[in-house]
Amino acid sequence: MLNRLLDGFEGKLTTSKYAKLTGSSHDTALRDILALIRRGILVQNPEGGRSTSYSLAARPQTND
Secondary structure, three states: HHHHHHOOOOOOEOHHHHHHHHHOHHHHHHHHHHHHHOOOOEEEOOOOOHHHHHHEEOOOOOOO
């Protein structure tokens, strides 16, 4: 799933889309997403409720 997000996922990522794309249950999708948020990989977008969506966290700039 992370590769798909890094390769230019179109639209907003929701738990329903995550579950459908990974073949998991809604509950498993939510647990996975929350784990990715805790690790700083995903962030929750400002809109909430039924419109809750997630996106990749901004990458830190490096001097390479």
